[in-house]
Amino acid sequence: MTTAPPPSRASVIGPATIDVTGLWDYAPAPESVKPKLRDRYGHFIDGKFVEPAQGQYFQTVSPSTEQVIAEVAEGSQADVDRAVAAARDALPKWTALPAIERAKYIYRIARRLQECARELAVAESMDGGKPIRESRDVDIPLAAQHFFYHAGWADKLEYAFAGRNPKPVGVCGQIIPWNFPLLMAAWKLAPALACGNTCVLKPAETTPLTALMLAEIFEEVELPPGVVNIVTGAGATGAALVEHSGIDKIAFTGSTAVGKKIAQHFAGTGKKLTLELGGKSPNIIFEDASIDQAVEGIVQGIYFNQGHVCCAGSRVFVQESVRDEVVEKLKRRMNQLRVGDPLDKNTDVGAINSEGQLATINTYLAEGKTGGSTFWQAEGETPDRGYWCKPCLFDNVQPSEVIAREEIFGPVLAVMTFRTPAEAIERANNTPYGLAAGVWTDKGSKIFEIASKLKAGVVWLNTYNKFDAASPFGGFKESGFGREGGLHGLRAYTRLS
Amino acid sequence: MPKALIPPSPTVDAIMATERAKSFTTRSIKKESKEQALKLALSMVDLTTLEGKDSPEKVRSICRKAVTPMPGHPDIPSVAAVCFYPSMVKVAAEALKGTGVKIASVATGFPSGQYPLDVRLRDTEKAIEDGADEIDMVINRGAFLAGQRDVVYDEILAVSRLCRDAWSGDRHVHLKVILETGELETLDNVRLASDIAIAAMLEANLLDEQGGGFIKTSTGKVSPAATMPVTLVMLEAIRDAHRREGVFVGMKPAGGIRTAKEAWHYLCMVKETLEGVDSHTGCHWLSPHLFRFGASSLANDLLRQLAHLRTGVYAAGYDFAEA
Numbered sequence: 001m002t003t004a005p006p007p008s009r010a011s012v013i014g015p016a017t018i019d020v021t022g023l024w025d026y027a028p029a030p031e032s033v034k035p036k037l038r039d040r041y042g043h044f045i046d047g048k049f050v051e052p053a054q055g056q057y058f059q060t061v062s063p064s065t066e067q068v069i070a071e072v073a074e075g076s077q078a079d080v081d082r083a084v085a086a087a088r089d090a091l092p093k094w095t096a097l098p099a100i101e102r103a104k105y106i107y108r109i110a111r112r113l114q115e116c117a118r119e120l121a122v123a124e125s126m127d128g129g130k131p132i133r134e135s136r137d138v139d140i141p142l143a144a145q146h147f148f149y150h151a152g153w154a155d156k157l158e159y160a161f162a163g164r165n166p167k168p169v170g171v172c173g174q175i176i177p178w179n180f181p182l183l184m185a186a187w188k189l190a191p192a193l194a195c196g197n198t199c200v201l202k203p204a205e206t207t208p209l210t211a212l213m214l215a216e217i218f219e220e221v222e223l224p225p226g227v228v229n230i231v232t233g234a235g236a237t238g239a240a241l242v243e244h245s246g247i248d249k250i251a252f253t254g255s256t257a258v259g260k261k262i263a264q265h266f267a268g269t270g271k272k273l274t275l276e277l278g279g280k281s282p283n284i285i286f287e288d289a290s291i292d293q294a295v296e297g298i299v300q301g302i303y304f305n306q307g308h309v310c311c312a313g314s315r316v317f318v319q320e321s322v323r324d325e326v327v328e329k330l331k332r333r334m335n336q337l338r339v340g341d342p343l344d345k346n347t348d349v350g351a352i353n354s355e356g357q358l359a360t361i362n363t364y365l366a367e368g369k370t371g372g373s374t375f376w377q378a379e380g381e382t383p384d385r386g387y388w389c390k391p392c393l394f395d396n397v398q399p400s401e402v403i404a405r406e407e408i409f410g411p412v413l414a415v416m417t418f419r420t421p422a423e424a425i426e427r428a429n430n431t432p433y434g435l436a437a438g439v440w441t442d443k444g445s446k447i448f449e450i451a452s453k454l455k456a457g458v459v460w461l462n463t464y465n466k467f468d469a470a471s472p473f474g475g476f477k478e479s480g481f482g483r484e485g486g487l488h489g490l491r492a493y494t495r496l497s
Numbered sequence: 498m499p500k501a502l503i504p505p506s507p508t509v510d511a512i513m514a515t516e517r518a519k520s521f522t523t524r525s526i527k528k529e530s531k532e533q534a535l536k537l538a539l540s541m542v543d544l545t546t547l548e549g550k551d552s553p554e555k556v557r558s559i560c561r562k563a564v565t566p567m568p569g570h571p572d573i574p575s576v577a578a579v580c581f582y583p584s585m586v587k588v589a590a591e592a593l594k595g596t597g598v599k600i601a602s603v604a605t606g607f608p609s610g611q612y613p614l615d616v617r618l619r620d621t622e623k624a625i626e627d628g629a630d631e632i633d634m635v636i637n638r639g640a641f642l643a644g645q646r647d648v649v650y651d652e653i654l655a656v657s658r659l660c661r662d663a664w665s666g667d668r669h670v671h672l673k674v675i676l677e678t679g680e681l682e683t684l685d686n687v688r689l690a691s692d693i694a695i696a697a698m699l700e701a702n703l704l705d706e707q708g709g710g711f712i713k714t715s716t717g718k719v720s721p722a723a724t725m726p727v728t729l730v731m732l733e734a735i736r737d738a739h740r741r742e743g744v745f746v747g748m749k750p751a752g753g754i755r756t757a758k759e760a761w762h763y764l765c766m767v768k769e770t771l772e773g774v775d776s777h778t779g780c781h782w783l784s785p786h787l788f789r790f791g792a793s794s795l796a797n798d799l800l801r802q803l804a805h806l807r808t809g810v811y812a813a814g815y816d817f818a819e820a
Contacts, residue, residue, distance in 0.1 A: 022779030024533050024768065028524035133523060285506040291732050293513035329738075345525035462510050466735045 010049055029345040031132045035119035037209065040071040043079050043232060044215035046086035047225025053078035058234070060208055063129035064342050064351040071249075071270040075233030077240050080200070083229035084246040087171045087198040090226030095196045096167050097156035097224075106154060106193055108221040110216075112148035113140065113186075118215065122208055124182055125342040127209040129201045129351030129387070130305050134344050142467055143186035146485075149469035150190035153490060156196065160487055166494040167273055168196035170248030173241045176211075178204035178256045178353050179308040181407075184212050186486050188251050189228060190469075195493035197249075198227050202241055205234040206354045248272065251492065253310070256433075256478050257409075265308045274479065274482025274492045276310065276474055278407040279435030281456065282311035282428035283464065284418075287321045289440035293462070295329045298413070301438060301464040305335060307411040308353055310479075311436035317424050320417045326396060327415060333377040334391045349411060352387040361389050361410035366413075368394050368403035399427060407433070421446070425453045435475025438464045457483070470472060501514040503650060503696045505739065509684040509730050510737040518725035524765040531761070532806055536574055539566060539799045542792055543601055543783045545580040547608075547717060553588045556581055560592035560820055562701040567800050573591040573633045576796060578631060581780040582607070583624040590628035601631035602674070605656060607676075608716035613654060621656055631671040632660055633791075635716060638680045641690060648698050649690070657701030657710070672703055672746065673711035673749055674790075678727045679719040687727050693735035695746050708786040711747035717791065722752025725766060739774050748782065751791025755756075757802040760795060 040057060042049040052073035061067045073079070094102070113120065120143075130139070157166045173190045176184040181203060192199050203211035215230050231237060235258075242250055242262050249272035252262055256277040266273045276421040283301050286293045301313025340348035352358040369375050373394040381389035393413040397404050404414045418424040428437060435457040441447050449457045451459045457475045460466060467473070472488035474480060482492045500519040512730055526534055544563045546555060551602035579589055579601035589600045602624035612620075621632055634656045640648040653674055660670040675695040680688050682776035691712050698710035712731055728750045734748045748767070754760060767788055772780040782788050797817045804812050 007648060021537070021784045024764065024783050025530060026524065026526060026765075027528045027530040029527045118575035137523065256795070288508070290508045290513070292507070293510035293517070296513050298518050322552050332773050335773055347524075439531060442510070463513060 002376060013199060024285070026346045028341070029254050030341070031125075031343045031345055033118045033122050034125040035126075035213070037070055037123065041212045041232070042073045043075060043083065044212065044218070044228075047081070047219070047223070049268065052076065053082070053441055058205065060127060060206065061353075062126050062351055063206075064383070069126055072212070072232045073238070075202070075231040075237035077232050080244055082239065083200045083231045084171060084241075084244050086226035086229050087200050087260070088246055089170075090224060091171060091198045094198055094224060098192070099157070102193065102196065103151045103154035105221060105223050106147050106190060107150035108390065109217060109223070110144050110151060112217045112221055113144040113147060116213070117141070117144070120182060120213060122343065123213060125350065128178060128181060128207045129353050131350040132345055132349040133347065134305060138314065139180055142469070143183045144467045146183075146186040146190045150194040153191075154194040157494065158491065160458040160490050161496055164496040166195065166490075166496055167176050169493055171199060171246060171249040172197045172199045172249045172251060172493065173244065174199055174201045175238045175241065175250070175254065176201065176203055176251045177310075178207040179305060179306055179310070181207040182210035184253055185214055191484070191489050192493045193227065193431070195490060197493055200229045200241060200247070201236050202231050202233065205232070208232045233295040233376045242427065244455055249493075251482070252276070259480060262496050272472075272492065274484070275480035276335045276482070276484060277478060277480040279310050279312065279433045279475065279479050280315055280405065280431050280438040281311050281313050281433070281438070282317055282406050282431075283438035283452075284338050284424050284428055284440065284450065285316065285318045285322065285326055286424075286439075286441035286443075286446070287319040288442050288446075289322075290442055290462075291322060291325060291329065294440040295326060295333055297440060297464045298326075298330055298440060298460070299333055299337070301444070302413045303334070303411050304465050306349055306352055306389070308357075308409055309465065309466065310452045311458060312409075313436070313438050314408065314413060315428075315431075316413060317418050317427055318415065318416050319424075320419050323417050331376060334393075335380070337378060337391055338355070338379070339380060339382055339388065339390050349391060352389050352410065355387055356387060357409065358387040361408060361412065364403055364406070364408045364410070365427045368401065371403070373397040373401065373403070373414075399430060401465060405431065425450065429455050432478040435479035436460065503646065506685075506689040506692045509688050510724070511684050514684055515726045518729045518766065521725065521762045521765040521769065524762065526761045526765070534761040534764055535757055535799050535803050535806070536755065537783065538764060538790065539572040539796060539803075540577060541581045542576040542796050542799070543578045543751070543789050544576050544796055545717070545791055545793050546749075547580070547582060547603060548715070551585060553583060553585070554715045556588045557592050558587045558590055558818070560598070562796075563598045564593070564596045566796060566802070572805065573663060573800070574688070575809050577789055580633060580791065583620060583627065584627050586624055586627040587633055599630040600628060601633055602629035603633045603635075603716075607633070607635050607749070608718040610637055611680055612653070614628070617652075618655060618659060621659050625659065625670055629670070630668075631673060632656065633675055633713060635675045635677060636690060636694065638677055641681065641686070646689075646693055652694050653694050653697035656700055657694075657698050657703045661701045661703050669707065669709060671709050671711065672698060673713040673747070674698070675713045675716055675751070676731075677719055677724050678714050678717055679721045684726060684730050687730045688734055691731050695734060695738045695744075698746070699742060699744060704746055706745045706781070706786065708745075708747040711749050711789065713749040713791065714752055715752040715791075717752035718756075723754055723791075725762065728763065729770065731765060732762060732767060735752035736771055736774050745775075745781070747787040747788040747789065749791055754790055754792050755798060757795075757798045760799065762764075775801040
C-alpha cells in the first residue's frame with residue numbers, strides 16, 4: 001500500500017513553507033566538457049596518423065544515443081604489415097635508449113593523461129556507454145597510474161629479476177577489449193614500453209577513440225616514431241596481427257573462444273603469449289559477514305561497468321541462513337542504481353556497449369527464464385534510444401544452468417546458496433574459469449582459509465573489484481595465463497638470460 | 498527483562514562502509530534539485546548554541562532567526578527547532594510561542610553524562626516542565642565501553658519514559674539519544690549503541706512517524722563529531738529497525754556539518770539508504786519530522802547558497818545575521 005509523504009511543515013509552522021519533502025530527486029547533471037574529436041581517424045603508424053591502405057573506414061557509434069561519433073580506419077593486412085615493420089624498425093633504438101630516458105617518456109605520457117583526464121573520460125563514456133562517474137573516477141586515473149608505476153620500473157628491471165639479465169621481448173602485438181578501452185591499453189603498453197619493447201596495439205572495434213586520443217598524446221610527448229603503433233579494425237585485423245610473422249609476443253584480452261584460437265596458432269612457435277580471458281567469478285557471502293557492506297560488494301561486483309568486467313562477481317553464493325535478508329537488501333539497493341545517460345554525473349549504470357552485446361545478454365536472459373530460477377529486474381525507465389539492460393538477477397539458480405556457467409558479460413547476477421564452508425568452496429570452484437573471487441565474513445581466520453582454497457587469480461576479501469598497478473592480475477584455467485600489473489606483469493615483457 | 502528486546506547487532510565492515518559513504522559525495526546536485534535541497538536542509542536544522550556564555554539575549558536572537566531565517570522571503574522555511582541548555586528553555590518558550598519552531602533542550606548531564614542517574618533524570622524533568630518539546634540526552638558511554646549494555650539500555654528507557662509520560666493532547670515530547678560516536682570509536686560500537694537506543698525507545702512506546710524518537714551522533718563537544726560513515730551506519734540501523742518492527746526512528750547528525758554541499762550529500766545518503774524501505778512514496782525520512790541537522794553555522798551557508806541562486810552572486814558572510 002502506498003500512502004502520501006508526511007505533511008509539509010507549511011501546515012505546522014505558519015509563515016514559512018517548503019515545497020518538497022519525501023519526493024526530492026536529483027535533476028539531470030550532464031557533464032559539460034566536450035572532447036576534441038576528429039570526424040575521421042587513420043591508423044597511427046610510425047609516429048603519425050596515416051590513411052588505411054585500402055581506404056576503408058568503419059563507424060564508431062555511441063551506444064547511448066546510437067549516433068555515429070567518428071569514422072575509424074579499417075585495418076587490412078597491408079596496414080598491419082606496415083605497423084609491424086615500423087615497430088621492428090624502431091626497436092633497436094628504443095631498446096638501446098638508456099632506461100632512464102625511456103622512463104621519462106612514460107612519465108610524460110602519465111602526466112599528459114592526467115592533464116587530459118576529463119576529455120578522455122567523456123570520450124570513453126560517449127564511445128563505450130560507461131557512466132562518466134566511473135570513467136572519471138576509475139578508468140582514467142588508473143590508466144595514468146599504470147604509466148606512472150611502470151615509469152618507475154624502467155631503470156630498475158635488474159632488481160625486479162635479481163641475478164638475471166632482463167632483455168626486451170621485441171615487437172609486441174596487443175589486442176584489447178571494449179570494456180575498459182583506455183585502461184586496457186595502459187595495462188598493455190606501459191609495461192611493454194618500460195621493458196624496452198615496441199608495440200602494435202589493436203583497440204576493440206566498438207571503442208577505438210580513447211586509444212586514438214592516446215596516440216595524439218604520444219605525438220605531443222614526442223615518443224619516438226614506431227615505438228607504439230595503433231591499427232584499428234575488427235576481428236580480421238586482430239587475426240592478421242596474431243598471425244604476423246614479425247611479431248615476438250601477443251598479449252590478448254578478450255573472450256575465451258578467441259583466446260583458444262590464438263593459443264592453438266601459437267603452439268610450437270616459441271613466441272610469447274599471455275591471455276586474459278573470461279570469467280564467472282564467485283562472490284561468497286557467509287552469515288557472519290557485515291551484510292550491508294557485503295550487499296555493496298555484490299553490487300560493485302556485478303553491476304560495475306554494466307557487468308562488462310571479466311572479473312565480475314557474476315555468481316553469488318549466500319549462506320542459507322542470511323539468504324532472505326541479503327536478497328531483500330540487494331533488490332532494494334539495485335532499485336537505487338540510476339540507469340541512463342552515461343554523461344549524467346549521477347548515472348550509476350550506463351549503456352550496454354553495443355547492439356551485439358545487448359543481443360547476447362538478451363539471449364542469456366531468455367535462456368535463464370526457461371530454467372527453474374526466479375528472474376527479477378530493477379524498476380525504472382530506460383531511455384528510448386540506445387542499448388540498455390537494467391540490473392537484474394536470477395534467484396534460486398541451480399549450478400547446472402547456463403546462466404550459472406557461461407560468462408554473460410552483462411548486468412546479470414546468478415544467486416545460489418550453500419550451507420557449509422566446504423560446500424561453498426566446492427561450488428565456487430566448479431567452473432571452467434578461475435579469474436577472480438570474493439569472500440565476505442567478519443571472521444579473520446575463516447577468510448584466509450577460504451581464500452587459500454579458491455582457484456582464482458585474484459581473491460578479494462571483504463571487498464571487490466579493487467585494482468592497482470602494483471597488483472598482478474590474471475587467471476587460472478580457461479581464464480587465461482600470464483599476469484598483468486606489478487612485478488609479475490613485467491615478466492611477460494622480458495626475456496631473462 | 499527488556500534486554501531481550503535488544504536485537505543482536507550485525508558487524509560493520511569499516512572500509513566498505515566508508516567507501517559507500519564517500520560515494521554520496523560525488524552526487525551532483527544541480528538546478529531545481531539544488532534549491533529544493535537547500536530549503537529542505539534549512540527546514541531540518543536544529544539551530545544550536547551550547548556554550549557557557551549563552552545569554553537570554555543570544556537565545557532570543559537565535560529564536561527570531563529560527564522563525565524567519567531570511568526576512569522578506571516568505572518562501573524560505575523556518576528551521577525545525579532551536580537547541581539550548583536547560584537554563585534557556587523558558588526564555589526560548591516565551592520567544593517561540595505560537596511559531597511552530599520546536600524547542601530542543603540538551604539534558605541528562607550534557608555533554609559528559611557523568612552524573613548520578615537521579616540528577617540526570619531531574620535535569621530532564623526540569624527541561625520538560627519549562628517547556629522543551631524535544632530532549633537531547635547523552636548515553637552513558639562509560640557503561641557502554643565497559644560492556645554494560647543493560648545499564649545503557651535501562652537509562653535510555655528511563656529518559657524515554659519521562660518523555661512519553663509527558664505526552665498529553667497536542668504536546669508530544671520527543672527524544673533524541675546522543676551516542677557520542679566520537680567516543681565510541683568503531684562503527685561496530687556505533688551500530689550496537691544505535692540498536693540499544695532504538696530498542697529502549699521502542700519499549701517506551703516513543704517511536705512514531707512524527708519523530709518521537711531520534712538517534713543522534715554527537716554532542717558537538719567531542720571530535721570527530723558527525724561523519725558520513727557514522728551516519729550511514731546509524732541510518733542502516735534505522736532501516737533495519739523498520740524492516741524488523743515497522744517503526745520509524747529519526748536521525749540527527751550533529752556537529753561538523755558546516756556547508757550546504759555537505760548537507761545535500763547527507764540528504765543523498767538518507768534518500769539512497771532509506772527510500773523504498775517503507776510503503777510511502779519517495780523517502781519518508783526526507784522530512785524534518787525524521788531527519789535533523791544539529792548545527793550552528795550550517796544555516797547561514799544554506800541561506801548564502803539560496804541567495805546566490807536568486808541573485809547570481811555570493812553574498813559576504815556579514816550579510817547574514819549571526820543569529
